[in-house]
Amino acid sequence: MTSAFIYMVLSVSLVSLLSLVGISLLALSHKAFHQIVFGLVALAVGALFGDCFIHLMPEAYKDPSLSQAASLYVMGGILLFFALENFLHWRHQHSDEHQKVEPYGYLNILADITHNFIDGLIIGASYLVSVKLGVATSLAVVLHEIPHEFSNFGVLVRSGFSRWRALFINFLTALTALAGGLIAWWVGGNTAGFIQILVPFTAGGFIYIAGSDLVPQLHKDVKSIKALVQLVAILAGVGIMWLVKLAE
Numbered sequence: 719m720t721s722a723f724i725y726m727v728l729s730v731s732l733v734s735l736l737s738l739v740g741i742s743l744l745a746l747s748h749k750a751f752h753q754i755v756f757g758l759v760a761l762a763v764g765a766l767f768g769d770c771f772i773h774l775m776p777e778a779y780k781d782p783s784l785s786q787a788a789s790l791y792v793m794g795g796i797l798l799f800f801a802l803e804n805f806l807h808w809r810h811q812h813s814d815e816h817q818k819v820e821p822y823g824y825l826n827i828l829a830d831i832t833h834n835f836i837d838g839l840i841i842g843a844s845y846l847v848s849v850k851l852g853v854a855t856s857l858a859v860v861l862h863e864i865p866h867e868f869s870n871f872g873v874l875v876r877s878g879f880s881r882w883r884a885l886f887i888n889f890l891t892a893l894t895a896l897a898g899g900l901i902a903w904w905v906g907g908n909t910a911g912f913i914q915i916l917v918p919f920t921a922g923g924f925i926y927i928a929g930s931d932l933v934p935q936l937h938k939d940v941k942s943i944k945a946l947v948q949l950v951a952i953l954a955g956v957g958i959m960w961l962v963k964l965a966e
Contacts, residue, residue: 764955
């Protein structure tokens with residue numbers, strides 16, 4: 719058992735445990751919750767873009783002969799995330815609303831399972847390249863997951879689940895990150911081209927998540943002071959990724 723494998727398991731386990739951050743919401747007021755998520759979303763935007771353009775993209779384009787294929791995989795990642803999000807929106811619009819738990823609650827669970835599984839694949843594939851890349855990617859995922867898990871918990875509660883049931887379901891769906899990491903490790907260890915596909919594909923996914931889902935959240939509150947805080951938090955996220963790169 720290599721040290722990289724141990725780091726990978728610890729990283730995906732940490733990502734899974736982040737699903738329990740909803741416990742803190744049992745005591746927080748709505749105002750406090752909004753203020754915390756406000757800064758974390760901006761930090762996540764910087765970390766995702768930073769990891770993509772500082773770590774993942776240079777790795778994807780390391781071999782000049784594969785640059786065209788890498789570009790196609792990046793676009794493939796963007797388009798797959800786009801298609802999945804559109805499908806979930808369509809399912810929401812065509813669901814039966816006459817239920818104790820609203821349909822979007824179940825759709826959110828399905829989306830979260832997919833999201834966490836992909837996170838696991840991303841982390842596992844990154845550790846197959848190097849421990850440093852794995853740590854950088856894990857950090858970006860963690861920074862993204864904190865606001866995501868806060869909001870995911872809130873969605874489940876609003877859809878009709880009790881707070882404790884929502885917390886438990888959130889944890890169960892997060893375990894798919896561990897499955898994704900193990901699958902990535904197994905497939906990557908037996909298929910030479912796996913990393914060459916998944917790294918740029920992952921970069922495309924990060925671009926879509928940060929640009930399509932998180933940035934629009936920041937645009938909902940553009941008051942001068944908060945806009946400055948957003949910019950500082952985004953730069954901090956990018957800076958963290960840059961510092962990790964310098965440490966390599």
